[in-house]
Amino acid sequence: MLIVDDSNIIRRRIERSVHTDTVSVVGTACNGVEAVKMFKEHSPDLVTMDLTMPEMEGNEAISAIIAIDPNVSILVISALADKLTAIDAISRGASGFLTKPFNEQELNEAIVELMEFRKK
Amino acid sequence: MNEQHMQVFVDATKHYFSHLSNKPATVQVPYLINHDDAVLFDYTGIIGIGGKYRGNVYFTAPETMMQYVLMTQGEQVCSAEFCLDIVGEVANTVAGNARRDLGPEFVISAPIKFAGKPDKMLLGTESRSYAIPIQWRLYTAAIVVSVT
Structure with missing residues (x-):
């Protein structure tokens, strides 16, 4: 999986918190531009994506990544808690939405759910 | 910003700290502050507000509190x-x-983040600004809402 967030603390926290056997972290990115670049390099099955970031925001990065690989699973992890933001992310191709603040259990459940859905 | 709007920030702040640990934050009564009286602790994160609203919202806290928040999240590095x-x-x-x-x-x-006091005043001049004091564990911090 690829972790995208402008906060180093959040990137490190997600990396520490993922405890599923089926997922390993291939890289991290701090904005949308870096995310698209790293996605092209590593082709991960799963991306966790923040939305509010400098340079290129998450929703733009979602569209760019989906254009490269429509089958990738993108879990948005954002503080933006309104429904329209979630709907917009999903309509761009995101597979799930987790609102900050999140805990370890919520993160792992969301990742397992996406990976299970991916198998079907 | 009316009383209902202020409650939105109070609730969001309580939600953050209750999610962080089993110790909820206590939020004290918000109070009006003047443009020249910015409330500042050691570290401040400021969010610019646009769209239908204008102004900014910032969270400011002492270093010891931020170090504790980091440790609560499993972080072993508590650098500046x-x-x-x-x-x-x-x-x-x-x-x-x-x-x-x-x-x-x-x-x-x-967010724009800084330590200490900024060169320019943070508060918008066109809006009234409210400080919301937050007590969490032994620490006191504040959310300041300056939005019109």
């Missing part, structure tokens, strides 16, 4: 750089969660 990062993340989360009630027209920027 990480304190700056987490203070911005708290501000971003509180402002972002406020959109649940204020809607997508409450547009927020990525």
Whole structure:
């Protein structure tokens, strides 16, 4: 999986918190531009994506990544808690939405759910 | 900003700290502050507000509190750089969660973070500013809302 967030603390926290056997972290990115670049390099099955970031925001990065690989699973992890933001992310191709603040259990459940859905 | 709007930020702040640990934050009564009286602790994360609203929201906290927040999240590094990062993340989360009630027209920027006191005053001159004191464990911090 690829972790995208402008906060180093959040990137490190997600990396520490993922405890599923089926997922390993291939890289991290701090904005949308870096995310698209790293996605092209590593082709991960799963991306966790923040939305509010400098340079290129998450929703733009979602569209760019989906254009490269429509089958990738993108879990948005954002503080933006309104429904329209979630709907917009999903309509761009995101597979799930987790609102900050999140805990370890919520993160792992969301990742397992996406990976299970991916198998079907 | 009316009383209901202020409650949105109070609720978002309480939600953040209750999610962080089993010790909820106590939020004291918000009070009006003058443009020249910015409330500032060691680290501050400021979020610019656009869309239907204008102004900014900032979270400011002492270093010891930010170090404790980092440790609560399993972080073993409590450097100044990480304190700056987490203070911005708290501000971003509180402002972002406020959109649940204020809607997508409450547009927020990525956080700007700094230590100490800035060269320019943070508060908007066109809006009234409210400080919301926050007590969490042994620490006192504040959310300042300066939005019109």
